[in-house]
Amino acid sequence: MSDYNFAYLDEPTKKMIRRAILKGLAVPGYQVPFASREMPMPYGWGTGGVQVTAACLTPEDTLKVIDQGSDDTTNAVSIRSFFAKVAGVATTTRTAEASVIQTRHRIPETPLRSDQVLVYQVPIPEPLRFLEPRETETRRMHALEEYGLMHVKLYEDIARHGAIATSYAYPALVNGRHVFDPSPIPRFDNPRLESPAIQLFGAGREQRIYALPPFTSVQSLDFDDHPFEASKADGACALCGATHTYLDEIVADDQGTRRFQCSDTDYCMERRA
Amino acid sequence: MYVAAKGGEEAIAAAHTWLAEARRGDRSLPAMSTAQIAEQLALAVARVMSEGSLYDIDLAALAVQQARGDLIEAIFLIRAYRTTLPRLGSSRPIDTGAMICERRVSATFKDIPGGQVLGPTFDYTHRLVDFALAAGDEAAAAKIAETAPQTRSRVSDHLGREGLLRDEPRSDATPPDLTRTPLELPAERPLRLQALARADEGFLLGLAYSTQRGYGRTHAFVGELRIGTVQVAVEIPELGFAIDFAEIVVTECETVNQFTGSRTEPAQFTRGYGLVMGRCERKSISMSLVDRALQWQELGEDNVGAPAQDAEFVLMHSDNIQATGFLEHIKLPHYVDFQAELQLIRRLRREATEAQMEAAE
């Protein structure tokens, strides 16, 4: 093992994070402030997710870490090897084998189960932040359930562009009460936020934790005449042929030829196996 | 146990090997020791200690070396280490009035009890590159006048005696600690000062400069700037008294600011305060100007909308470890989000073209 405590964080810190997670589960979508610690990786690179994962891991867990849907992106590799080292847990790339999955920007294509925990890395947890930069103001807006500003923004999009110009980190109403930011997942993933798994969101630099218990109602914001649409590239995976998955676009040559591949590399490989 | 491993892992390992090699540089040259860094790059080490919030000269010197002289990277190393240290207790407040000063100047009085002490300062050096230093021609060890270490009264006490300097409310309350509880706004002055003491020197310098140029002008003079050694004492409950357990160097700056009065306060001088671990003169002066600008509310001044008056703006953006992490994270892959944006842009363009064609028909 190592000179560090199990899962790196000291026990008092884990207690503090665990209490925040429980309150987050009790008020789904509400951002619980927590005293985020400085981690041995940079803020903005998953420190919130790493702290939440560290507070959740048991020695029996099998951990999967993905970034952009892939297990092999460098930051996913780095976080996975961090936990393999400081917690000594088993790791996997297979969604079905994992008990805890830390993710950045995607929900795995393989449907999750009730015995799995999905931990999201969150850069800006506040869905209202780009409309109102002040924390003191946005906190009041959540308290008073004042989400008019958000609807105005989305409606202005429709007036100007004929469509809502938010393609990722698409805001949703949780449990009919709190507007939340699902982290920068593509809006293709929004419908799958209603899941049997426990979903936890950690924002380290912004010192916030929030959560979705299984089966929590998550309604992507929309309008009757402009219903929410989960969009993706119109194409098929060049490797497995899937047309129902979220696709990455790849520039194949200098002539600009494009092709598509599943962003979830594990799912794609399972289909080809 | 099955461990997932793929190409990315090898790429990372190779990059880190290269980094180690690059850090060492040309092996025909002798390697530096951390002792050399601590002695000869002392101000870099001081900045790492102050913004790293950990007073440990050897460790900070090691961090500077490991970070190849990138001070924000070195500060990051110290912060990440600091957060793993157990907290055994809290010291009593340090008494900067009892400081053994190596430098102490005041811009407000020509002469002061204890005198002006320039100390080892860059002030009044002619900024001429010293080519002799490059040639390895070290000046002979200078004869520094031996003076008995002495404490010196605070300049602000002399002003305070006349009642012209705003008295600061005293409190025995334990100040909040933003490293243990999440930053909550609005923040009281003790919390603001803690954030400023850890803040990026360059950020504070820019903000302080902006107040001098008119963005929230606060007319600051350096009432006193002192650098020196103070004792750190800890109360031992079993003994019933405090013992000194460490000696640290700190830099303290107190500005006096013209204040013509407000609805709640008479005309008087007010203070800005900067206290920083180590020899960090520019930082402590910057800190005291920003501290003063942030006090507009307590003093009943107008908020003129200057950046340095905006506590939320200052506190949320002053930490260079937070800032650099988030800034640099845009290097990480974002192709999922970019793909979503691509789809959207293409769709908006297609719809716009279709609308134009319909209009033309």
Place this chain on the structure above:
Amino acid sequence: MNALAAGFANPPQESARAFRAAMQAMACPGTIQNITGPEVPGLSPAAALLLLTLTDGTTPVLLTGDAAQSQDWLTFHTGAPKAGSAAEAAFAVGRWDDLGPLNPYPVGTPDYPDRSATLIVEMAEISGDGPRLTGPGIETEVQMSLPDADALRLNAALYPLGVDLFLTCGSRLAALPRSTRIAEDG
């Protein structure tokens, strides 16, 4: 000193497992977790385990009724200060009647609904015989025995404010967050 002996032998691993059970319970109201906790006079093993896992010097704990016997044990193992009253409690432990009415416990503030008490209610039994529950963590609906459905319905009506409950019985553990809606009938 016997009471002082029982704690975690291996805190990082044991508290991690305990937390996962607590998290599962809080995330899925109406489900019952079986856990192994220490034998502490005045507390069920489940309640003792929750206290070891969640409390520390920053969380005032109110021990009511029999649970008060465990005050020295709690102080020794967690350093949690004794809450002077319900209004000060971050955590409160005891049988429903000993805990008293819910009103005085902190329910959070509109800006910070998380600043609310967590009650650990020692139950004579926990079963699926009780009111129908719906809400986050529940796929369709579930039934669970509750100490006082009327009081808890009022608590749920405060949402997003309110207290959150753990229900403990021997080594069994369940939870009722404020987000759970409690049906009027049976």
